[in-house]
Amino acid sequence: MGNAAIWYYPGPGAGLKKIDLGRPLSDLQDQPVRDEAVSQSISGSRTKIVWASWHLVPVSMALFADQSVVRELDALINHLQRGGSCTLAEDDGYPFAAFLATAPERGATTLYYTENLYSEYGTYTPTAGDVLVVQGPGPEYLREEVVLSGVSGRAISIASPGLRFDYSAESWIHVRPKGFWPILRLQEGATNRAHLRHERRITYTLDLALEEPPNALDLAAAHAREPYQGELVDTTDSATGTTIDDVLSGTLAEEEAGNGMAAPQPIGRPVGF
Amino acid sequence: MPWSGRFVDALLEPVIAPRYLLESITVSAAGWRAVGGDLRLSSFPVEGYIEEIGRRGSSVTYGELRPITWERSHGAMSIGLRGERDIRPFTTRGQVVQLRVGFTGWAPDQFEPVFTGQVRNIAYRGGRWVLEVVDLVAALASRFDVTSQQQPLFHALSSTTLTANYTPGVTGTISVGSGAGFNAETGGVYVLRITPTGGDPYYTSATTKPTSNTFSGTLTDGRFNTTASAALAGDTVEAIAYTAAHPIRIAQRLLLSTGEGTGGQYDTLPAGWAWGLDAGLVDADDCDAFYRLSRASGDPNWSMLVDAQQEDAIGWLQGFLQPGGYFVSQHQGLVTCRAVLSTTVDTSTPGSVTIHDDDIVEISGYQAYDPGAPIEYGRSRVRAEYTAATDSWGSTDALVETDIASRPSRDRYTRDLPAVFNGGSAWPTAVSTRIGPWDTRVPERLELTLRGWHRGLFSAGDLVRLNTSLIRPRAYSSGDTYAGYRRALVVGGGIDWFGATTRLVVLTHPDEVEF
Numbered sequence: 001m002g003n004a005a006i007w008y009y010p011g012p013g014a015g016l017k018k019i020d021l022g023r024p025l026s027d028l029q030d031q032p033v034r035d036e037a038v039s040q041s042i043s044g045s046r047t048k049i050v051w052a053s054w055h056l057v058p059v060s061m062a063l064f065a066d067q068s069v070v071r072e073l074d075a076l077i078n079h080l081q082r083g084g085s086c087t088l089a090e091d092d093g094y095p096f097a098a099f100l101a102t103a104p105e106r107g108a109t110t111l112y113y114t115e116n117l118y119s120e121y122g123t124y125t126p127t128a129g130d131v132l133v134v135q136g137p138g139p140e141y142l143r144e145e146v147v148l149s150g151v152s153g154r155a156i157s158i159a160s161p162g163l164r165f166d167y168s169a170e171s172w173i174h175v176r177p178k179g180f181w182p183i184l185r186l187q188e189g190a191t192n193r194a195h196l197r198h199e200r201r202i203t204y205t206l207d208l209a210l211e212e213p214p215n216a217l218d219l220a221a222a223h224a225r226e227p228y229q230g231e232l233v234d235t236t237d238s239a240t241g242t243t244i245d246d247v248l249s250g251t252l253a254e255e256e257a258g259n260g261m262a263a264p265q266p267i268g269r270p271v272g273f
Numbered sequence: 274m275p276w277s278g279r280f281v282d283a284l285l286e287p288v289i290a291p292r293y294l295l296e297s298i299t300v301s302a303a304g305w306r307a308v309g310g311d312l313r314l315s316s317f318p319v320e321g322y323i324e325e326i327g328r329r330g331s332s333v334t335y336g337e338l339r340p341i342t343w344e345r346s347h348g349a350m351s352i353g354l355r356g357e358r359d360i361r362p363f364t365t366r367g368q369v370v371q372l373r374v375g376f377t378g379w380a381p382d383q384f385e386p387v388f389t390g391q392v393r394n395i396a397y398r399g400g401r402w403v404l405e406v407v408d409l410v411a412a413l414a415s416r417f418d419v420t421s422q423q424q425p426l427f428h429a430l431s432s433t434t435l436t437a438n439y440t441p442g443v444t445g446t447i448s449v450g451s452g453a454g455f456n457a458e459t460g461g462v463y464v465l466r467i468t469p470t471g472g473d474p475y476y477t478s479a480t481t482k483p484t485s486n487t488f489s490g491t492l493t494d495g496r497f498n499t500t501a502s503a504a505l506a507g508d509t510v511e512a513i514a515y516t517a518a519h520p521i522r523i524a525q526r527l528l529l530s531t532g533e534g535t536g537g538q539y540d541t542l543p544a545g546w547a548w549g550l551d552a553g554l555v556d557a558d559d560c561d562a563f564y565r566l567s568r569a570s571g572d573p574n575w576s577m578l579v580d581a582q583q584e585d586a587i588g589w590l591q592g593f594l595q596p597g598g599y600f601v602s603q604h605q606g607l608v609t610c611r612a613v614l615s616t617t618v619d620t621s622t623p624g625s626v627t628i629h630d631d632d633i634v635e636i637s638g639y640q641a642y643d644p645g646a647p648i649e650y651g652r653s654r655v656r657a658e659y660t661a662a663t664d665s666w667g668s669t670d671a672l673v674e675t676d677i678a679s680r681p682s683r684d685r686y687t688r689d690l691p692a693v694f695n696g697g698s699a700w701p702t703a704v705s706t707r708i709g710p711w712d713t714r715v716p717e718r719l720e721l722t723l724r725g726w727h728r729g730l731f732s733a734g735d736l737v738r739l740n741t742s743l744i745r746p747r748a749y750s751s752g753d754t755y756a757g758y759r760r761a762l763v764v765g766g767g768i769d770w771f772g773a774t775t776r777l778v779v780l781t782h783p784d785e786v787e788f
Contacts, residue, residue: 035328036773037772037773038773039634039722039723039724039725039773039774040634040724041630041631041632041633041634041723041724042630042631042633042634042635042741042743043629043630043631045287045631045632045724046287046724047287047288047289047724047725047726047727047773048287048288048289048773049289049290049291049725049726049772049773050288050289050290051290051291051316051328137377138290139290139377140290140377169378171378215317215318215324218317218318
């Protein structure tokens with residue numbers, strides 16, 4: 001197993017910064033959470049209102065002594081406390097995250113992805129046996145893990161019976177290796193915690209209370225190439241003659257687009273009140 | 274224009290994933306000045322909007338009807354802001370905004386309005402920024418015109434004097450010093466109030482205004498139960514704002530008229546007499562429904578006669594409507610005019626449903642005798658066709674209860690309809706039938722907390738049915754419960770758009786029987 005790593009951009013115009021942690025993490029107890037309210041009637045019927053879903057990603061690495069890593073983590077913590085985000089890999093050999101080119105239904109065994117949005121972070125090619133996480137947008141936040149059974153170009157195969165959930169109505173579908181977290185930030189209220197503790201500056205322990213923001217992948221989907229252009233049957237849409245290559249090469253006209261999000265207007269930098 | 278079927282179906286789902294848009298909107302079809310910039314906030318990333326709406330600090334409250342007087346309090350809305358972006362350059366106090374709700378995957382134009390109001394403040398409290406908004410009905414306290422002088426309703430009404438003697442039935446023209454401020458409804462008549470020397474004021478109408486200072490055509494003297502008499506040059510002549518119709522139609526004309534006649538069938542009044550709201554802000558379907566439910570036999574009209582500008586415009590209109598049990602409120606995000614209905618007759622309002630135990634989370638409040646009705650009246654009397662000269666009412670009707678059911682009790686509650694000058698007892702009978710039962714018996718009041726949002730289609734004035742075994746009615750016999758589809762009048766409450774429940778405040782009548 002490779003070392004854990006964290007990437008971030010220290011500032012506008014700065015290049016990508018990688019922190020090789022030099023070892024695996026001690027612990028990472030991720031937990032999906034929802035902002036919801038439930039009302040239950042006298043007879044027991046329930047209605048649930050769900051506003052957002054996201055993932056808590058508390059990271060821990062205990063008893064390390066590499067001072068160069070300490071200095072890098074200290075700068076990272078400053079970046080996170082100021083509102084920045086980072087990317088985390090439990091194993092830096094799996095820097096991969098992509099949006100699917102098509103919206104698969106329940107039972108699909110072949111997934112077509114567009115491009116690895118994190119190719120700058122390292123080299124990785126999906127390989128049989130890898131575990132991928134497939135997820136849709138919030139607040140429903142469909143999510144499941146699948147094991148790859150084969151790869152052919154940008155078509156990845158998963159073992160039968162295929163996907164457990166139906167993603168055909170989702171506005172985007174995201175895939176990444178289990179243990180690779182593309183966009184993380186400090187949890188609300190965690191800014192002033194002791195993220196990096198030490199024993200007389202001899203050994204250090206890192207505890208970062210991170211989370212995957214609810215809308216993080218919405219924005220990524222909006223700025224990435226069009227996630228998918230509509231449902232395709234096998235690799236060729238019999239109605240239009242569109243092939244998967246047409247989709248992946250972006251040759252489809254925009255008016256044939258399916259449910260992909262249009263890029264939003266730039267949202268201004270925080271002005272501060 | 275009720276919520277779309279698709280929106281209503283979405284509210285029925287066991288799991289609801291809402292999204293919110295808050296937008297400044299155009300108030301007037303005539304393009305009168307709306308203050309503030311272009312505010313567009315959202316709760317999710319979407320093109321053209323600033324993602325600022327948070328759930329914490331956000332709430333919507335609703336106005337409530339008070340029995341007997343049928344006065345309505347105003348609702349309000351707070352929107353908790355993320356604080357990422359300073360929204361103050363995009364809004365100002367007085368800007369009209371609308372909260373719209375949709376669901377995941379819906380395009381912004383598919384979202385439905387749930388609350389329309391006027392920005393009152395942007396405040397920082399409790400650690401967060403909040404946009405404070407008041408019910409649009411409250412914002413109708415003034416018009417939305419360009420200058421401060423034009424904010425009151427009927428601001429241009431004026432008075433002048435006769436420049437020549439006028440003898441009713443003889444003189445063919447009324448000549449005045451200045452006819453400015455004397456206007457008429459499209460296709461209507463000019464109404465003047467003449468105060469003759471040594472005589473009582475009387476109303477005269479004229480069909481034409483051939484010059485700026487003369488009125489002629491068909492002159493009808495002594496209208497509205499007044500007595501005409503000869504007037505001399507120098508006697509006072511006042512401009513009267515006049516229109517006649519069913520009270521809900523009058524309200525629609527006042528809400529929608531722009532003075533240009535291009536805003537639909539109710540755009541008939543001069544600009545200064547009305548708010549000139551965009552037709553999309555007024556729920557025409559809801560107004561039509563309550564019009565049909567509250568007509569008087571033979572359809573005699575109410576006559577609106579106004580002689581001075583109204584600084585508190587909506588206060589004046591609510592006061593004009595209240596004697597008949599009518600009120601302006603907000604329903605499903607739009608302005609409407611409704612009528613109080615009785616639950617003792619076989620009546621239902623659009624979309625009326627039965628609320629079962631499957632809908633009820635709890636009865637969060639109950640009062641056997643609504644404190645808003647502190648006195649039981651033996652008779653609920655309604656009077657119309659007033660004659661000032663004799664200080665008498667030409668027609669009356671009363672709902673009479675011979676038995677005293679509770680104390681304190683008084684003999685009579687009187688409602689006067691000063692806007693009704695014809696039709697005999699049609700209007701008194703219609704009003705006493707609709708409202709009288711609420712005067713002669715003190716209602717029960719229940720506050721219901723309901724599961725989800727699917728029973729939040731209603732607002733003050735709607736009738737719903739209750740079917741619950743949780744509580745017995747106040748006057749029950751053995752085995753009697755609210756099972757059996759007892760009818761209730763909604764007087765307040767609505768959907769908690771930032772929570773998971775709906776709150777309804779209802780009144781039930783002890784004499785209501787199952788239909």
